[in-house]
Amino acid sequence: MPAIMLSDAGDSIAIHHVPRSVPKRRSGSRVRGPRGNRMLPNAWDGSYEDAPAFMGENVRVHLKDRQYSILRNWNPVERQFRGWYINLELPWKSSHCGYDSADLILDVVASDDLRSWRLKDEDEFRWAGDAGILDSSTMRFAERQARLAMDDIAHLRWPFSADWSRWAPRAVSFAPRLPTGWDQLDG
Template sequence: MRFEPGQTIVRRYVRGEWLMWAQAMRVIRDDADGLLLWQPVGGDFATLVDAGGASAHEVSPDAMVSPVLEARGWLYSDVLILMPADAAYSVWWFFQEGVFTGWYVNLEAPFTRRDDGVETTDHVLDVVATAEREWRWKDVEEFAGRIGHPLYFDADEAPVIRAEGERLIKLIEAAEFPFDDTYTGFRADPSWPAPRFPGPL
Protein backbone atom coordinates (compact mmCIF):
# COMPACT_ATOMS: atom_id res chain seq x y z
CA MET A 1 0.00 0.00 0.00
CA ARG A 2 1.41 3.37 -1.07
CA PHE A 3 0.26 6.79 0.03
CA GLU A 4 -0.57 9.43 -2.57
CA PRO A 5 1.39 12.70 -2.92
CA GLY A 6 -0.56 15.44 -1.18
CA GLN A 7 -2.30 13.02 1.17
CA THR A 8 -2.29 13.78 4.90
CA ILE A 9 -1.20 10.88 7.09
CA VAL A 10 -0.21 10.42 10.74
CA ARG A 11 3.35 9.60 11.72
CA ARG A 12 3.34 7.86 15.13
CA TYR A 13 5.84 6.71 17.73
CA VAL A 14 4.61 3.87 19.93
CA ARG A 15 6.15 2.16 22.94
CA GLY A 16 4.45 -0.94 24.25
CA GLU A 17 0.78 -0.07 24.72
CA TRP A 18 1.38 3.69 24.65
CA LEU A 19 1.11 6.11 21.77
CA MET A 20 3.99 8.47 22.50
CA TRP A 21 3.93 10.99 19.66
CA ALA A 22 1.88 11.78 16.58
CA GLN A 23 2.38 14.21 13.71
CA ALA A 24 -0.02 15.08 10.91
CA MET A 25 2.14 15.14 7.78
CA ARG A 26 1.71 15.75 4.08
CA VAL A 27 3.03 13.06 1.75
CA ILE A 28 5.53 14.41 -0.76
CA ARG A 29 6.64 11.07 -2.16
CA ASP A 30 6.17 7.39 -1.40
CA ASP A 31 8.25 5.00 -3.47
CA ALA A 32 11.04 2.43 -3.29
CA ASP A 33 13.43 5.04 -1.85
CA GLY A 34 11.16 5.67 1.12
CA LEU A 35 8.43 7.90 2.44
CA LEU A 36 9.03 11.65 2.26
CA LEU A 37 6.81 13.78 4.51
CA TRP A 38 6.31 17.48 5.25
CA GLN A 39 5.09 19.33 8.33
CA PRO A 40 5.20 23.11 8.68
CA VAL A 41 5.01 25.08 11.88
CA GLY A 42 1.37 25.02 13.02
CA GLY A 43 0.57 21.50 11.81
CA ASP A 44 -1.14 19.11 14.21
CA PHE A 45 1.15 17.40 16.71
CA ALA A 46 0.58 15.46 19.94
CA THR A 47 2.89 14.04 22.60
CA LEU A 48 2.43 11.92 25.73
CA VAL A 49 2.80 13.75 29.05
CA ASP A 50 1.90 12.83 32.62
CA ALA A 51 -0.27 14.73 35.09
CA GLY A 52 2.68 16.88 36.13
CA GLY A 53 3.64 17.73 32.57
CA ALA A 54 6.66 15.38 32.41
CA SER A 55 7.47 14.01 28.95
CA ALA A 56 8.88 10.64 27.91
CA HIS A 57 12.35 12.22 27.93
CA GLU A 58 11.99 12.58 31.67
CA VAL A 59 10.05 9.46 32.67
CA SER A 60 9.19 6.20 30.91
CA PRO A 61 5.49 5.82 30.04
CA ASP A 62 4.92 2.96 32.48
CA ALA A 63 6.01 5.27 35.33
CA MET A 64 3.87 8.23 34.25
CA VAL A 65 0.99 9.33 36.48
CA SER A 66 -2.26 9.62 34.50
CA PRO A 67 -0.55 9.99 31.10
CA VAL A 68 -2.46 11.79 28.36
CA LEU A 69 -1.72 12.51 24.72
CA GLU A 70 -1.55 16.30 24.66
CA ALA A 71 -2.41 17.92 21.33
CA ARG A 72 -0.33 20.92 20.32
CA GLY A 73 0.57 22.78 17.18
CA TRP A 74 4.00 21.94 15.79
CA LEU A 75 6.13 24.77 17.22
CA TYR A 76 9.56 23.96 15.85
CA SER A 77 11.03 24.50 12.40
CA ASP A 78 9.23 23.44 9.26
CA VAL A 79 10.41 19.87 8.75
CA LEU A 80 10.86 17.47 5.86
CA ILE A 81 11.24 13.84 7.00
CA LEU A 82 12.57 10.92 4.97
CA MET A 83 11.73 7.43 6.26
CA PRO A 84 13.65 4.97 4.08
CA ALA A 85 12.05 1.56 3.70
CA ASP A 86 13.32 -1.03 6.21
CA ALA A 87 15.72 1.49 7.78
CA ALA A 88 16.37 1.94 11.50
CA TYR A 89 16.35 5.74 11.27
CA SER A 90 14.65 8.76 9.74
CA VAL A 91 16.37 11.91 8.50
CA TRP A 92 14.84 15.33 9.13
CA TRP A 93 15.60 18.54 7.22
CA PHE A 94 14.80 21.69 9.23
CA PHE A 95 13.81 24.99 7.62
CA GLN A 96 13.30 28.45 9.10
CA GLU A 97 11.27 30.74 6.84
CA GLY A 98 12.23 28.60 3.86
CA VAL A 99 15.95 28.48 4.66
CA PHE A 100 17.57 25.11 5.39
CA THR A 101 19.19 25.11 8.83
CA GLY A 102 20.35 21.52 9.43
CA TRP A 103 19.59 17.83 9.77
CA TYR A 104 18.32 15.60 12.54
CA VAL A 105 18.88 11.85 12.54
CA ASN A 106 16.25 10.05 14.58
CA LEU A 107 17.28 6.48 15.35
CA GLU A 108 14.14 4.34 15.36
CA ALA A 109 12.72 0.95 14.39
CA PRO A 110 11.84 0.35 10.72
CA PHE A 111 8.36 1.74 10.21
CA THR A 112 5.18 -0.21 9.63
CA ARG A 113 2.20 1.05 7.67
CA ARG A 114 -1.35 1.59 8.84
CA ASP A 115 -4.36 2.65 6.79
CA ASP A 116 -3.95 6.25 7.92
CA GLY A 117 -0.19 6.50 8.34
CA VAL A 118 2.93 4.86 9.73
CA GLU A 119 4.26 3.92 13.14
CA THR A 120 7.66 3.19 14.60
CA THR A 121 9.42 2.99 17.96
CA ASP A 122 11.96 5.62 18.93
CA HIS A 123 15.45 4.41 19.88
CA VAL A 124 16.07 7.53 22.05
CA LEU A 125 19.60 8.27 20.76
CA ASP A 126 19.79 10.90 17.99
CA VAL A 127 22.29 12.91 15.97
CA VAL A 128 21.98 16.63 15.24
CA ALA A 129 23.93 18.25 12.38
CA THR A 130 24.19 21.87 11.29
CA ALA A 131 23.96 22.95 7.67
CA GLU A 132 27.79 23.00 7.78
CA ARG A 133 27.74 19.33 8.85
CA GLU A 134 29.00 19.92 12.37
CA TRP A 135 27.36 17.11 14.30
CA ARG A 136 26.72 16.05 17.88
CA TRP A 137 24.99 13.20 19.67
CA LYS A 138 21.70 13.99 21.39
CA ASP A 139 20.06 12.31 24.41
CA VAL A 140 23.14 10.24 25.28
CA GLU A 141 22.39 10.12 29.01
CA GLU A 142 18.76 9.23 28.45
CA PHE A 143 19.80 6.45 26.07
CA ALA A 144 22.23 4.99 28.62
CA GLY A 145 19.60 5.18 31.34
CA ARG A 146 17.06 3.22 29.30
CA ILE A 147 19.31 0.22 28.62
CA GLY A 148 17.75 -2.85 30.22
CA HIS A 149 14.31 -1.29 30.63
CA PRO A 150 11.75 -3.81 29.27
CA LEU A 151 10.03 -1.15 27.14
CA TYR A 152 13.28 -0.04 25.51
CA PHE A 153 16.38 -2.08 24.61
CA ASP A 154 18.81 -4.44 26.28
CA ALA A 155 22.60 -4.46 26.53
CA ASP A 156 22.89 -6.37 23.25
CA GLU A 157 20.58 -4.08 21.29
CA ALA A 158 22.02 -0.76 22.49
CA PRO A 159 25.40 -1.09 20.68
CA VAL A 160 23.58 -1.95 17.45
CA ILE A 161 21.51 1.23 17.75
CA ARG A 162 24.60 3.33 18.40
CA ALA A 163 26.46 1.69 15.50
CA GLU A 164 23.71 2.78 13.13
CA GLY A 165 24.19 6.33 14.37
CA GLU A 166 27.95 6.06 13.83
CA ARG A 167 27.36 4.82 10.28
CA LEU A 168 25.19 7.84 9.53
CA ILE A 169 27.71 10.20 11.11
CA LYS A 170 30.26 9.00 8.54
CA LEU A 171 27.81 9.94 5.79
CA ILE A 172 27.41 13.39 7.36
CA GLU A 173 31.18 13.90 7.47
CA ALA A 174 31.51 12.75 3.84
CA ALA A 175 28.57 14.90 2.67
CA GLU A 176 27.01 11.81 1.14
CA PHE A 177 23.29 11.27 0.62
CA PRO A 178 21.12 12.09 2.44
CA PHE A 179 23.53 14.70 3.81
CA ASP A 180 24.51 16.23 0.49
CA ASP A 181 22.45 19.02 -1.05
CA THR A 182 19.43 16.79 -1.66
CA TYR A 183 16.25 18.53 -0.44
CA THR A 184 18.11 21.46 1.11
CA GLY A 185 16.38 23.69 -1.42
CA PHE A 186 12.95 22.17 -0.83
CA ARG A 187 10.07 24.59 -1.04
CA ALA A 188 6.55 23.70 0.01
CA ASP A 189 3.65 24.66 -2.20
CA PRO A 190 2.36 27.88 -0.60
CA SER A 191 -1.22 26.77 -1.25
CA TRP A 192 -0.87 23.79 1.09
CA PRO A 193 -2.72 24.26 4.39
CA ALA A 194 -1.05 23.03 7.58
CA PRO A 195 -1.85 19.31 7.89
CA ARG A 196 -4.49 18.27 10.41
CA PHE A 197 -5.12 14.90 11.99
CA PRO A 198 -7.51 13.11 9.62
CA GLY A 199 -9.30 11.29 12.43
CA PRO A 200 -8.89 9.82 15.92
CA LEU A 201 -5.36 8.97 16.95
Protein backbone atom coordinates in the same frame (compact mmCIF):
# COMPACT_ATOMS: atom_id res chain seq x y z
CA MET B 1 2.37 13.67 14.05
CA PRO B 2 0.24 15.17 11.29
CA ALA B 3 2.22 16.04 8.17
CA ILE B 4 1.91 16.63 4.45
CA MET B 5 3.27 13.92 2.15
CA LEU B 6 5.87 15.29 -0.24
CA SER B 7 7.18 12.06 -1.73
CA ASP B 8 6.90 8.31 -1.32
CA ALA B 9 9.58 7.12 -3.70
CA GLY B 10 11.13 3.68 -3.91
CA ASP B 11 13.98 4.51 -1.54
CA SER B 12 12.58 7.24 0.70
CA ILE B 13 9.56 8.97 2.17
CA ALA B 14 9.51 12.76 2.58
CA ILE B 15 6.99 14.59 4.75
CA HIS B 16 6.47 18.24 5.62
CA HIS B 17 5.76 19.17 9.25
CA VAL B 18 3.75 22.35 9.53
CA PRO B 19 4.20 24.31 12.79
CA ARG B 20 0.46 24.78 13.41
CA SER B 21 -0.27 21.04 13.35
CA VAL B 22 -0.85 19.31 16.69
CA PRO B 23 1.21 16.16 17.32
CA LYS B 24 0.14 13.58 19.88
CA ARG B 25 2.14 11.71 22.52
CA ARG B 26 1.39 8.90 24.94
CA SER B 27 -0.34 9.96 28.17
CA GLY B 28 0.52 8.77 31.62
CA SER B 29 2.49 9.55 34.72
CA ARG B 30 5.58 11.46 33.67
CA VAL B 31 8.70 11.89 35.78
CA ARG B 32 11.59 14.29 35.46
CA GLY B 33 14.41 12.74 33.48
CA PRO B 34 17.77 14.25 32.56
CA ARG B 35 17.81 18.03 32.15
CA GLY B 36 14.28 18.17 33.58
CA ASN B 37 12.68 16.57 30.52
CA ARG B 38 9.36 14.88 31.18
CA MET B 39 9.84 11.13 30.57
CA LEU B 40 7.26 8.33 30.62
CA PRO B 41 8.88 5.23 32.16
CA ASN B 42 6.59 2.21 31.78
CA ALA B 43 3.53 4.16 32.81
CA TRP B 44 1.59 4.60 29.56
CA ASP B 45 -2.12 4.61 30.38
CA GLY B 46 -3.20 3.66 26.82
CA SER B 47 -4.36 7.14 25.85
CA TYR B 48 -2.83 10.10 24.04
CA GLU B 49 -2.57 13.82 24.66
CA ASP B 50 -1.61 16.84 22.59
CA ALA B 51 2.16 17.17 22.54
CA PRO B 52 4.02 20.44 22.49
CA ALA B 53 5.50 21.12 19.09
CA PHE B 54 9.23 20.57 19.47
CA MET B 55 10.48 21.91 16.17
CA GLY B 56 9.47 24.56 13.72
CA GLU B 57 8.60 23.89 10.13
CA ASN B 58 10.69 21.07 8.74
CA VAL B 59 10.97 18.32 6.18
CA ARG B 60 11.67 14.77 7.34
CA VAL B 61 13.16 12.27 4.92
CA HIS B 62 13.05 8.64 5.98
CA LEU B 63 15.33 6.26 4.11
CA LYS B 64 13.63 2.90 3.69
CA ASP B 65 16.91 0.99 4.17
CA ARG B 66 17.97 2.91 7.31
CA GLN B 67 16.58 3.19 10.81
CA TYR B 68 16.73 6.94 10.96
CA SER B 69 15.11 10.00 9.48
CA ILE B 70 16.78 13.23 8.54
CA LEU B 71 15.02 16.40 9.63
CA ARG B 72 15.92 19.73 8.12
CA ASN B 73 14.43 22.97 9.37
CA TRP B 74 12.75 24.97 6.63
CA ASN B 75 12.90 28.74 6.52
CA PRO B 76 9.84 29.74 4.44
CA VAL B 77 10.95 33.37 4.11
CA GLU B 78 14.40 32.55 2.71
CA ARG B 79 13.07 29.33 1.11
CA GLN B 80 16.01 27.27 2.25
CA PHE B 81 16.90 24.43 4.59
CA ARG B 82 18.99 24.81 7.74
CA GLY B 83 20.60 22.20 9.98
CA TRP B 84 20.75 18.42 10.01
CA TYR B 85 18.97 16.44 12.73
CA ILE B 86 19.14 12.67 12.42
CA ASN B 87 16.38 10.99 14.43
CA LEU B 88 17.11 7.35 15.25
CA GLU B 89 13.94 5.26 15.16
CA LEU B 90 12.47 1.84 14.56
CA PRO B 91 11.58 0.92 10.96
CA TRP B 92 8.58 2.78 9.58
CA LYS B 93 5.53 0.58 9.05
CA SER B 94 2.79 1.58 6.67
CA SER B 95 -0.64 1.97 8.27
CA HIS B 96 -4.13 2.91 7.12
CA CYS B 97 -3.39 6.61 7.65
CA GLY B 98 0.36 7.02 7.22
CA TYR B 99 3.32 5.44 8.95
CA ASP B 100 4.06 4.17 12.43
CA SER B 101 7.45 4.10 14.15
CA ALA B 102 9.04 4.56 17.55
CA ASP B 103 11.74 7.01 18.55
CA LEU B 104 14.97 5.54 19.95
CA ILE B 105 15.78 8.72 21.98
CA LEU B 106 19.43 8.90 20.83
CA ASP B 107 19.97 11.32 17.93
CA VAL B 108 22.76 12.78 15.79
CA VAL B 109 23.09 16.45 14.91
CA ALA B 110 25.36 17.78 12.18
CA SER B 111 26.58 21.21 11.23
CA ASP B 112 25.02 22.91 8.22
CA ASP B 113 28.12 22.16 6.13
CA LEU B 114 28.23 18.50 7.32
CA ARG B 115 31.84 18.88 8.47
CA SER B 116 31.08 18.03 12.08
CA TRP B 117 28.51 15.94 13.92
CA ARG B 118 27.82 14.64 17.40
CA LEU B 119 25.47 12.45 19.38
CA LYS B 120 22.55 14.15 21.09
CA ASP B 121 20.50 13.08 24.12
CA GLU B 122 22.99 10.49 25.35
CA ASP B 123 21.96 11.26 28.94
CA GLU B 124 18.27 10.61 28.21
CA PHE B 125 19.21 7.48 26.27
CA ARG B 126 21.20 6.05 29.22
CA TRP B 127 18.46 7.07 31.65
CA ALA B 128 15.85 5.29 29.49
CA GLY B 129 17.99 2.14 29.64
CA ASP B 130 18.35 2.38 33.42
CA ALA B 131 14.60 3.01 33.79
CA GLY B 132 13.71 0.01 31.63
CA ILE B 133 12.15 2.06 28.82
CA LEU B 134 14.72 0.65 26.37
CA ASP B 135 16.12 -2.86 26.74
CA SER B 136 19.79 -3.61 26.12
CA SER B 137 19.26 -5.05 22.63
CA THR B 138 17.30 -1.95 21.54
CA MET B 139 20.05 0.25 22.97
CA ARG B 140 22.73 -1.66 21.04
CA PHE B 141 20.59 -1.37 17.90
CA ALA B 142 20.28 2.41 18.38
CA GLU B 143 24.03 2.77 18.92
CA ARG B 144 24.72 0.80 15.69
CA GLN B 145 22.28 3.04 13.81
CA ALA B 146 23.99 6.15 15.20
CA ARG B 147 27.37 4.88 13.96
CA LEU B 148 25.83 4.12 10.55
CA ALA B 149 24.28 7.59 10.34
CA MET B 150 27.59 9.25 11.25
CA ASP B 151 29.38 7.12 8.64
CA ASP B 152 26.76 8.13 6.04
CA ILE B 153 27.43 11.79 6.91
CA ALA B 154 31.22 11.34 6.82
CA HIS B 155 31.02 9.80 3.34
CA LEU B 156 28.25 12.16 2.15
CA ARG B 157 26.03 9.26 1.15
CA TRP B 158 22.66 10.07 -0.29
CA PRO B 159 20.63 12.02 0.82
CA PHE B 160 23.35 14.01 2.60
CA SER B 161 24.74 14.72 -0.87
CA ALA B 162 21.33 15.29 -2.46
CA ASP B 163 19.80 18.42 -3.88
CA TRP B 164 17.13 18.91 -1.24
CA SER B 165 15.17 21.35 -3.40
CA ARG B 166 13.06 18.43 -4.66
CA TRP B 167 11.57 18.26 -1.14
CA ALA B 168 11.16 22.01 -0.63
CA PRO B 169 7.63 22.47 0.72
CA ARG B 170 5.06 24.79 -0.76
CA ALA B 171 3.47 27.41 1.44
CA VAL B 172 0.31 26.03 3.03
CA SER B 173 -2.53 27.92 4.66
CA PHE B 174 -3.80 24.99 6.72
CA ALA B 175 -2.48 22.75 9.46
CA PRO B 176 -2.90 19.05 8.78
CA ARG B 177 -4.81 17.05 11.38
CA LEU B 178 -4.57 13.44 12.38
CA PRO B 179 -7.42 11.46 10.77
CA THR B 180 -10.04 9.61 12.77
CA GLY B 181 -8.71 6.23 13.82
CA TRP B 182 -5.04 7.25 13.61
CA ASP B 183 -4.41 5.56 16.97
CA GLN B 184 -5.87 2.19 15.92
CA LEU B 185 -3.37 -0.39 14.78
CA ASP B 186 -4.02 -2.20 11.52
CA GLY B 187 -5.04 -5.83 11.96
